[in-house]
Amino acid sequence: MLDICLLGTGGMLPLPNRWLTSLMTRFQGSNLLIDCGEGTQIAIKEKGWSFKSIDTICFTHYHADHISGLPGLLLSMGNSGRTEPVLLIGPIGLIETVTALRTIAPELPFCIEYLELTQPQQTIARFGYHLSAFRVNHNIACYGYTIEIPRAGKFQIEKALKLNLPKQYWGRLQRGETIEIDGNNITPDAVLGESRKGIKLTYCTDTRPVPAIIEAAKSSDLLICEGMYGELDQQEKANKYKHMTFHEAAHLAKQAEVTKMWLTHYSPSLTNPEKFIDDIRDIFPNVEAGEDGKSTLLTFEE
């Protein structure tokens, strides 16, 4: 189960009624944050989720609205009692940018580890899930992210019985462990069926629509995607500032064959995103306007 909260939905400016776009996820006690603009720590507090469990912070890019809240968040994580390391991930420039911002947050009770993204696509294993970064097309280096929770195949009792496997080992094999019996290694695939559909979440903001997004988001259960402009006549602006309209996001969702899409990262001038949602349902029906604090739980299919 992947617990998801879209903490904010604003682009450019934090507004009195709209936090800057940021996503937080929880999976088996491990909390991940994507982007941290001014006020994100307040949005986390409003949601009631834990600072202390944040072990991974990803940055799409280093425009202020995506990272300005980092020094305050790091201090609050320290005040919450965190002592375990925190991994920061982002485009090249991560160490330099974070070091500069830490001028006002120099003392922390935990280590910071850095992963600077250098490739168009990079995947790492975190606490039970796979985190992938994929390069998108903004006016500075920018990445989107996917979180994938793999799901093993069904346990095949008949195979276990055939191997004369004592029942005490069944659970461990099902959880993916290799066990040793009488000097022989038994791997999970010996008793599991074909791996099943897992959970997939894709997040991307601050980009033009590019094929890399379709590829990365393919068959996601949820795509959280930038919709900077609702009005069709803002297309020129979207092109110029390397953002997207609702229509463009809808076409991406359709092509990526995702189950559902939430829009976010609205222009400050887009006061009522809901108003433009119906216009794009013809392109991609299962779309919702993201709003601050919008949450869901992605679960394995029955």
Place this chain on the structure above:
Amino acid sequence: MLDICLLGTGGMLPLPNRWLTSLMTRFQGSNLLIDCGEGTQIAIKEKGWSFKSIDTICFTHYHADHISGLPGLLLSMGNSGRTEPVLLIGPIGLIETVTALRTIAPELPFCIEYLELTQPQQTIARFGYHLSAFRVNHNIACYGYTIEIPRAGKFQIEKALKLNLPKQYWGRLQRGETIEIDGNNITPDAVLGESRKGIKLTYCTDTRPVPAIIEAAKSSDLLICEGMYGELDQQEKANKYKHMTFHEAAHLAKQAEVTKMWLTHYSPSLTNPEKFIDDIRDIFPNVEAGEDGKSTLLTFEE
């Protein structure tokens, strides 16, 4: 008339219902800000005051809760169309700290000027008022600020008549201008009475109670003062972290003989500051608990 808004009242952490402590003043179209923590720009927006007119930003010190909102504010000031220079004032380290934070706000359509405070007490003239910084006692270099608007003496009609001054010059002399008639300079003091009581505002947070505050705040119309802890049993914490209790602030206000005091910069654990106000009215009666957005207009006495 000095227009005053206490934008936030929180110390350490921005909270869902409490912005970080910051003060904004307006005088004849010139806006001044003291401190700019995470979220201050949102509090300004809530108040409805202009980013564009901010020409002076003072910092008490560089703990994150007092400066973390600067990059976002500078960008918003740029977006609001400001092109005139902005003066930043603060303890030594100002240029280094702001330069580091501007890693995420590198391009601005206005110049930034810096005044690093090196003396225990420094005064500069701004747009019609005097701005003084005075060093206080925190665990890093920290300053309080006073704003004083001087008031000229009353226009003495009998003196003007005696000098045979044409009426067309009276207004200019009253506004403090020197005029020239037939090659002779006439200075305002030739027609004005003794200068009268002006307007004085003092602001100080993040300090132990020290004589410099009493001296600087002397006879202020309003003292906005830190009250980190309401409970008397927090005295040890106040000593240790170099903050103040409500009681200590009340004694300062009494000794400085100010007209009124607002408390601010509450500890996140102090959820209801109002509760402790009555306890200190015996020491200094005209005290109020500051709250986000609390505003007033200081005017010349009749």
